[in-house]
Amino acid sequence: MVEELKYQQLNETVYKETLDNGLQVFLLSKPEMAKTFGIFTTNYGSIDQTFTPIGKDEQVTVPEGIAHFLEHKLFEKEDRDVFQDFTKLGASANAFTSFTKTAYLFSATSHVEKNVKTLLDFVQDPYFSEESVEKEKGIIAQEINMYDDQPDWRSFFGTIQSMYHQHPVKVDIAGTVDSIQKITKDDLYTCYETFYHPSNMTLFVAGNIEPEAMMTLIRENQQSKEFPDAPVINRSYPDEPIEVAEKSQSIKMPVTTAKAMVGVKENVKDLSGQELLRAELLSEMILDFYFSRSGAFYEELYKNDLIDDSFSFETELDRQFGFTILGGDTRKPDEMTKRVKEMLHELKDTSISEEDFTRMKRKKIGQFMRAMNSLEFIANQFTHYHTLGGDLFDVLPVIESLSPKDADEYLQHWIKEEAISIFQVKPQDA
Template sequence: MNRQEFNHINETIHEEKMDNGLQVFLLSKPEMIKTYGIFTTNYGSIDQTFTPLGKEEEVTVPEGIAHFLEHKLFEKEDRDVFQDFTKLGASANAFTSFTKTAYLFSATSHIYENVRTLVDFVQDPYFSEQSVEKEKGIISQEIRMYDDQPDWRGFFGTIGSLYHKHPVKVDIAGTVESIQDISKDDLYMCYETFYHPSNMVLFLAGNFEPEEMMNYVRENQNSKEFPEAPAINRRFPREPVSAFKSENSIQMAVSTPKAYIGLKEQVAELSGEELLRSELLSDMLLDFYFSTSGKYYDELYQSGLVDDSFHFETEWEREFGFTVLGGDSRSPDAFLKRLKKMLLTMKKETITDEDFARMKRKKIGEFMRALNSLEFIANQYTHYHMLGINLFDVLPFIESLKKEDMEEFVENWMQESRMTTFQVKPKE
């Protein structure tokens, strides 16, 4: 077991790579009452085309299968795993993103039993034809529920207008039609390919003794047999740099139109550190101009073009990246025209040394406050680890940023050819 000390934030991580390839990270916080655990596989909704374990030819699986698999792992032949956690006084959950599937629990007692429950149920799949067919109806209802939410449709409508072929354009849960094609054999094939311990990370944070916990996890893993770690071959379609559509819209039962601008980020050949730099700088710039205290937001708000529903987000991954800004607007065309002009002329704005120093201080403050959350640490440590970055190196990385880095980044950031506008319009 290795021990890493991060004196600048007074944290210590204990880590070990198990014989089966599972990467385990422990953050002991004896002052905490709660313990949080998350077991994550490097497998998400975009992983649709790959070479299955033990096969030579690649396959393309139905959209939404990663999310479907997440649902099914909780159901065993004789019980629902949620009941196991409830009996142990724990709260359990799971989520599927574009790139990851994670299973988690939070508890104040029976910590070792809850860790065992978490690891054992994920590593012991059970699927039957009958239960798979039943789940199709449940997930179909979930998909229809999200399809009725204008904000959700606006978000995925924007991404869908950015990307020509990349599976990030598809809702993580898939479609009502696509999940009908999922079979028990498909689930086992995806599980065996992507749920090998060597493709997974276990992060535990909270009130426990690290050496005892690592021994406990090690004994648990040594008691199980796994095949040799597979080389996972994923394939993604070649994606043009430009946006798929320059503008798009749908009609829904909304009283106020919703309007968004999306930007397809250029992530090709970016390393982990370069991805981190781009993510930090883009987020700092968006916050500087478009937070409630930002110059651009104030101009939009005072003009009556936006209300407090306006928001922005930026996501940078190895295979894709996007930035989305928008919200409700009673004058969506005027709003989008003004917003696009702001974004395209951003590089002409002057950011002073004082501005940049304030941006860094704010980012550092937000990061330090977030470290008070076990959930934030565990989730983000896992996320960054899969990008080749250590979460606790982010703070010194922010401190090392220079104004020249931001000037170089913003010069090439916003390009109209990589932009789309999307509107959710009231039904006529």
């Protein structure tokens, strides 16, 4: 039964259906677009290392990096590489693994129905052999080593590792060179069978489509396949304290300018979908107000030669974990991190005026509306918020509902000394 989700403020209608096998399908028709974008996502990412496999009673812990490894292997079939299937249909295909999800996607201007079928069929038809698994280990090991040589990646991941004691978010999404050597064909099938059941997945197609015909095609495609009953997935994560694992860490790399990051470990334990969304928006708006190029804090840091144009910030709040990271290149890493940390603490004593907050909201709404011109943004973010129990199309009304009082209350409880960590990448001769 197709449900119409009408969002009058944005003048959009999303067509939703939960199929008999549990797959949730969302369609957004935008006939004015030449392109169509499809994304098939499973609620399974790099942090899902400990779980009870389907049909078993005891928990297992699989090697680090297996979700990413599985993403790579699904494109390789016994007789072909799936990327070629998409290329023949004039489509561009890709995939990614995050901490909490794995996504397979394509964009195309023609043969849209065939591309949607190809997307569904290849993800739902795994083929792993011992020989191909062994071969993949070398490829992914090279990828891991390549990232290990990138100072930006090391500073980002080093900050997360400094914050977390034992939560698997501290492990590189691709795993380590050692951990991937332990992955077997059987491990891949165990993870696939547990997490790739349609009831744990979402399909979102946006663009130049006719919703009724597309829903019929997807429904028929799924009805032609057999799936076991929807499993209850039991995942397990270690208890993680609020305080950071390391207050300060640094490494040396062949860089000419140091990189310095300040990490804030966010407490997301009691936040649901809508509350996560509110917290994320408030964090982003406050950081933008103080630390973007027009912000007072940015101006002071820049004037004192503590930062350059590379300075940036981001907040990620997800199931089981959350963090905010600020930083960039600096010639004075110790001075910079000390001052940024002081500024974060100073936020507790600040109050944002009605006028400033109105400006902040207008800017955030403008950024959001511009992003909504991108099918990729809509599809990616819709599935992200949906997995967390929220709704992308609620972002606008939530922004509009926020008040200076909300911001002041958020600032009162946000920054705690025990939740701040510093990570630096310093030149080898420093």
